[in-house]
Amino acid sequence: MDFGDSPDEAAFRARLRGWLRDNDPGLPASSTSDEYWAGQAAWHRSLYDAGFFGLSWPEDIGGHALPSVYDVILDEELAAAGAPPRPSLGYLVQGILEHGNDDVRRRFLPGIVNGRDRWCQGFSEPDAGSDLASLRTRAERDGDDYVITGHKVWTSYSDLADWCLVLARTDHDVPRHKGLSAFRISMRQPGIEQRPLKMINGITREFGEVLFDGARVPAADMIGDPGEGWKLAMTVVSHEREPGELGYVARYKKVVEELAATVRAAPDRYGPEQVRDLGWAIVEAEMLRLHVCRRLSDRLDGISHGPEGSVDKLLMTRVEQAVGHAALTVGGAAHGGGDDTWLKVYLYSRAQSVMGGTSQIQRNLVASRILGLPT
């Protein structure tokens, strides 16, 4: 057991650290401001062009085929440099890798990995949240196309997306999980209406509603077979629950270090309660880094993703919300006006126990699939 770098890993770390010295775009941590997303596409392409993105993905889609522990090194160095986290696209890539045919993988994946194509994900609907399989968006065959009609919500960055991974019902005569299919549909066409949702921290660019009313998608752009949509969705959400896939260690460490620097700069201003919250944020973020090291090392054995993703999601949620509490108590709520960045960080943290499957659903999964409790 060794948490230290191998010679190859150390060389990679040194090369990355050198590059980061000259190439940090100075963006805030993600999801706390509309400014982040405006600069994120350029940051993605910059990371990719320098050879530091898609480290563990196959080479034929633009990745580097390295062991996934390299992702931990990337996250550690991004955090240490105060650079923005890497774009969180692993769940999309893994879902298409696992379920798409050769044609789909060849056409769709390189553009996602190199950052030239922006995607959003259309799963949830107003009446299909935790009970995703009850979704009602329809895809009806019309010649070589399918025609999509329905209402999606919580669609992150839909207004900036070129494409949407949409989950729709193609067969109404089979049990509900089995009638779903997945498509890549162009967001740049008539028949799609977008409505931004303003979140509790005031940001407007992240979440949206998307209404499909006769939007068209070529049948060849179905990902997986007809009826395979549920399985693809489960692959996507299981990866979406994993901090190692998401790169969130860097996001949390960046915030924690900024809070620690704030306290170090003027220690007399902070009392025991604030410092204690900061202490927990440091401990929680470090725990998550170590937990990701453990998970990604297990993957060296080829252990595939299973219900432990729910454990990781719950741990990650606790970390994000502990960091959020530290942001609130140390950073303050801007009672006197001015910069309310830390308040926004705190308010955004409340979404982590909902997005990607609520904490209640994750606990159900841990209880039944890991602890073997009866249902």
Add this chain to the structure above:
Amino acid sequence: MDVRLSPEQQALRDSAAQVVDRLGPHAVGELDDAERSAKLDAAVAASGWRELRTATHAGGPWASGVEVALVAEELGRGLADVPFLGPTLAAELRRLAGAAPAAAPETVALGADLAALACRPHGAPAGAGVAVDALGATAALVVVPATGGHTVARVALAGDRARLDLTRPTVALDPSAAVVALPDGGTVVSDEGEARWTALGLALTAADLVGAMRGAVDLAVDYARDRRQYGTPIGSFQAVQHLLADAFVAVEGSRSAALHAAWAVDALPAADALAAAAVAKAYAARAARTVCETAIQVHGGIGNTWECLAHVFLRRALLSGDILGGVGANLDRVLDHDGIGGARGLR
């Protein structure tokens, strides 16, 4: 980086698990079975696990912090009622001082609040202090201020046993007992050496906490599968499932931090090893109290009776939590390492 256990480490862990599963207490009543506990003690003695931190010819320990922590975790899970932590920390202290291994069973004595090694000026009586994990020990090591650090001395044990932890008694030092220099003297343990010793102690207590939590969760999950109310196992109710799921998740997070702490003991600079250990200990100490309380809650009325093993896990966890400091002391260590508080006069 590859944090999987090596085949040898897996074999060691499996071996410790087998010993404690075969000879550890499986019911509260078995804690009084002297024949069983003597067999467990003999098996642990024969394994050589208590000598893993004694010195090789080159002066280093026979095994790294990882191996010792793997044993500690399994012994905690199985509620092993034989010494391990105490003799291991005593052996480490002797190794750091360059002193010969102990001739008779020995442990370490901490201050009255268990937060650090008991420290006595040369020639003074022992004063207040507590020998931990003291079953069968005839003496406890303390430290004595010296130029450049501390020297190591010993105090004979003869006090009352406290029984917070039903598996590992603590013994108050006789305040008037003499502090006696080690026969072969030994050299000064530097502050850096003592930081590394503390890191080992925190890593081992964190591992013990992880083990105790695993044991408590296993106990409660088994009970929730069997116990029926309203005509169905109570483990089918979401209210119970979510308690147990949260407990399991807390164990997993604690385990990741504890494994890193165990590795860091020998692999990182002393200050970083101490910070890694403090992260693990703060996290595991907070988690363990909640997890063991959950095990009691899931058992309902039975969980509040002496005969249910749940409180034995809680008691063990409370002691391991306090040894070398629990949540507050270790958050302070973490913050201090990040340049906040501590010596910087914040608090």
